[in-house]
Amino acid sequence: MSNSDSQINQLRATLSKMEIALSAVEECIVWTNSLGQIKWCNGPFERLLGQPRLFLLGTLLSDKLPLWQKQQLVHQSNHPVELALVTKKSGKQDYEFQQSNQFLILEIAWSFVEIANTLGADDAKSAVLVLRDVTQQRYAAQRQQEINELLEQQVAQRTQALHATNARLQQETERLQQLLVELQATQARLVHAEKMSSLGQLVAGIAHEINNPVNFIHGNLIPLENYANNLLELIHLYQNHYPNPTSEITLASQEIDLEFLQQDLPKLLDSMTLGADRIRQIVLSLRNFSRMDEAKFKLVDIHEGIDSTLLILQHRLKAGPNHSAMKVIRDFGNLPLIECCPGELNQVFMNILSNAIDALEVLDLPQPHLPQPHLPQTHLTYQPNQGCITIHTSMIDSQWIKIVISDNGPGMTAQVQQKIFDPFFTTKSLGKGTGMGMSISYQIIVEKHRGKLDCLSKVGQGTEFIIAIPTTRLEF
Amino acid sequence: MSTLTIEQLKQQSVPIVVANHKGIVVEVNEQFVTVFGWSPAEIIGQPLTILLPPFFHDSHNLSFARFSATGNSTILNHPLQLKAIAKDGQEIDSEHFIIAEKQENQWLFAATLRPL
Numbered sequence: 308m309s310n311s312d313s314q315i316n317q318l319r320a321t322l323s324k325m326e327i328a329l330s331a332v333e334e335c336i337v338w339t340n341s342l343g344q345i346k347w348c349n350g351p352f353e354r355l356l357g358q359p360r361l362f363l364l365g366t367l368l369s370d371k372l373p374l375w376q377k378q379q380l381v382h383q384s385n386h387p388v389e390l391a392l393v394t395k396k397s398g399k400q401d402y403e404f405q406q407s408n409q410f411l412i413l414e415i416a417w418s419f420v421e422i423a424n425t426l427g428a429d430d431a432k433s434a435v436l437v438l439r440d441v442t443q444q445r446y447a448a449q450r451q452q453e454i455n456e457l458l459e460q461q462v463a464q465r466t467q468a469l470h471a472t473n474a475r476l477q478q479e480t481e482r483l484q485q486l487l488v489e490l491q492a493t494q495a496r497l498v499h500a501e502k503m504s505s506l507g508q509l510v511a512g513i514a515h516e517i518n519n520p521v522n523f524i525h526g527n528l529i530p531l532e533n534y535a536n537n538l539l540e541l542i543h544l545y546q547n548h549y550p551n552p553t554s555e556i557t558l559a560s561q562e563i564d565l566e567f568l569q570q571d572l573p574k575l576l577d578s579m580t581l582g583a584d585r586i587r588q589i590v591l592s593l594r595n596f597s598r599m600d601e602a603k604f605k606l607v608d609i610h611e612g613i614d615s616t617l618l619i620l621q622h623r624l625k626a627g628p629n630h631s632a633m634k635v636i637r638d639f640g641n642l643p644l645i646e647c648c649p650g651e652l653n654q655v656f657m658n659i660l661s662n663a664i665d666a667l668e669v670l671d672l673p674q675p676h677l678p679q680p681h682l683p684q685t686h687l688t689y690q691p692n693q694g695c696i697t698i699h700t701s702m703i704d705s706q707w708i709k710i711v712i713s714d715n716g717p718g719m720t721a722q723v724q725q726k727i728f729d730p731f732f733t734t735k736s737l738g739k740g741t742g743m744g745m746s747i748s749y750q751i752i753v754e755k756h757r758g759k760l761d762c763l764s765k766v767g768q769g770t771e772f773i774i775a776i777p778t779t780r781l782e783f
Numbered sequence: 784m785s786t787l788t789i790e791q792l793k794q795q796s797v798p799i800v801v802a803n804h805k806g807i808v809v810e811v812n813e814q815f816v817t818v819f820g821w822s823p824a825e826i827i828g829q830p831l832t833i834l835l836p837p838f839f840h841d842s843h844n845l846s847f848a849r850f851s852a853t854g855n856s857t858i859l860n861h862p863l864q865l866k867a868i869a870k871d872g873q874e875i876d877s878e879h880f881i882i883a884e885k886q887e888n889q890w891l892f893a894a895t896l897r898p899l
Contacts, residue, residue: 315805322848340838347841359857361865365838430837 335438338420339368340430343388355406355438368436374402375410391417391434401445412445413438495730495743496750514593521590525583532576539569592618604780606644609652609710613637613698616656623664624696630668633694640701642708646780651751658744659712659772660696665735666716666770667694706777713771719764727762757781787860789884789893797897798877804890806831806847818898820870834867834896836874850883851890859883867896 329336330350337348345363353360356371363371369386381402383389390398399416420433542565545552552560560566592615617624617635626632699711719727719734726732728749733742752760758776793799798815802808808826816822819834826833831847832840850856859881866874881894 312805316851319848319851322845323852326845326849327853338841344838346838347845360842361858361863364842365836365866430840 333439336435337368337372337438338433338435339388339392341392341432343367343369343392343434345371346430346433352438355404355440357406368434372404374404374413374415376400376402387415387417387436388434391419391436392432395419395421401441410442411440412442414441415439491730492746492750495746498743510593514590517586518590518594521583521586524579525587528576528580528583532573532580535572535576539572542569589618604646604648606646607649609642609645609647609700609708610639612649612653613639613656613700613710616653616660619657620660620664623661623668627668630694633664633667633696636695636697638697638699640699642700642702643778645708645776645778647756647776648751651755652776655748655751655774656712658748659774662744663696663712663714663716663770666714667696669717703775706779707775708778710774710776711771712774713769715769718766718768718770719762720766724762724764728760752776787882789882789891792880792882792893792895795895797895799893799895800826800831800834801891801893802831803892804851806892808834809891815896818869818896819867819875825870831892836866836868839865856883864899 332349333351335349335352335355337352338346340346344365345368348360348363353363356363358371368388369383372386372388374381374386384393387398387400387402390396397416397418399414402413402415403410404413405411416437416439418435420435421431422433423431614637624633624635695715697711697713699709699713701709703709723734727745729742730746731742732746749760752758752774756776758774760775761773762770763773764770789801793801793812796814798818799810799812800808800815801810808829808831811821811823811826815826832843835843846856846858861880863879863881865877865879867877867879869875876899878897878899879894880897881892883890883892885891
């Protein structure tokens with residue numbers, strides 16, 4: 308055997324190994340000439356197309372291997388063999404290929420090969436395609452993807468449901484908290500209303516009971532005065548006509564101090580009349596204040612209600628063991644009759660004025676360090692260190708009036724001020740305050756009368772309550 | 784496997800070409816010369832690929848090498864419709880029937896190339 312024969316045999320052995328090895332792999336391998344005609348393929352490619360290599364050689368690969376993407380036939384110009392030959396670049400994509408009745412998913416990698424020294428122009432350039440059946444993997448991945456998407460969808464749905472549930476729970480919690488607040492307020496109003504109702508009934512009953520005997524007294528005072536005057540005139544007549552009475556009359560006159568009696572009896576009767584008038588006035592104020600039969604809106608004079616309230620509180624304005632007399636300044640404007648619930652409005656005046664008096668009672672007079680109040684109450688005239696309550700009324704406009712009740716007491720901190728309208732909040736010692744007065748007042752002014760109730764206060768500078776209510780009832 | 788021998792094949796009055804184990808043409812008959820235009824002097828000693836279209840060369844070389852090494856073939860002993868190249872370069876459709884037999888421990892190939 309010559310050397311060249313030996314070399315040829317070695318080359319054939321190598322080619323044989325290549326041929327066998329390339330057919331032993333799972334992937335389909337095919338290469339073409341520069342025209343896209345099949346020049347070689349391995350066994351798996353033959354099996355993929357169901358034809359022996361002999362019948363495939365020389366045919367166009369794009370004809371033998373029609374490919375699909377997204378349910379559309381891939382045009383010849385986009386076939387991998389063309390992409391390799393035209394772009395001269397490598398690439399890899401998934402394609403679908405119909406084998407008998409089933410579609411396979413093929414992962415096709417393409418490459419361009421150019422060998423300059425091969426014989427013929429057609430042989431110089433080749434497209435080499437490696438095809439791998441990834442149908443199962445892609446279906447599995449697709450299924451996995453679907454499962455993942457389904458799971459994500461379910462997670463999203465459940466998350467959304469959870470969010471919705473949380474939001475509902477949050478709303479429910481807020482609603483319950485709101486209900487609790489309303490319930491506390493309602494409870495406070497009910498308790499207070501019941502108390503005020505009982506108190507009103509008591510006051511009205513006492514006023515009624517007192518009114519009758521006072522009427523007896525007051526009614527009989529004038530005849531009594533007439534009778535007394537008549538008797539005094541008669542005595543005077545006797546004294547004129549009998550200047551020298553008997554010793555027994557003289558002695559009796561001396562014993563009763565007739566001369567003083569004649570002078571003092573008219574004064575005494577005047578004093579009794581004055582007292583009876585005052586009792587009648589107080590009874591009238593009590594009835595006016597209680598007005599239990601006047602829960603409905605009616606046209607009233609606000610100033611009358613304020614005066615009645617002040618009269619009832621008169622005893623507390625006088626000097627006490629720990630404080631001097633308080634000064635009350637009535638700075639009343641010209642107000643029309645106001646459509647309101649007078650009984651309830653009187654309760655508000657009572658609450659605010661009582662609190663003002665409470666505040667002034669704790670004012671430890673004299674307090675030289677106490678600064679002069681400079682709240683917007685410039686109409687006030689202050690005596691330094693004297694407890695003073697000012698009640699100012701005025702028209703805001705034709706529809707609204709304003710009642711400002713201010714004191715020069717110790718004032719409130721911002722923290723206290725924030726809570727004064729809360730039910731059950733009180734700064735007074737146990738048993739002295741219910742914590743309901745301002746809450747009820749707020750409810751009466753804001754909710755019942757559709758008005759406004761504001762509080763301005765600074766520690767050491769007094770407190771001012773501003774009530775604004777419409778002159779006529781506002782319907783909502 | 785056909786029992787037809789190369790000698791029997793040569794008896795047929797169709798173009799015939801015989802090649803040795805290296806794939807070199809060693810014999811052609813008159814019909815071959817007539818149909819394909821190659822003279823014996825021109826074709827004998829040439830590789831078989833000279834008779835095959837270019838797109839057939841790679842596959843032929845690899846298959847020939849494999850057969851030489853393993854003795855396994857898919858093309859022997861049954862008629863195949865292929866193309867053969869005449870001397871003027873024309874591709875002639877023809878039915879090929881290829882057989883192989885060992886003579887003196889070397890493969891010898893013979894094929895009929897019946898024009899269609």
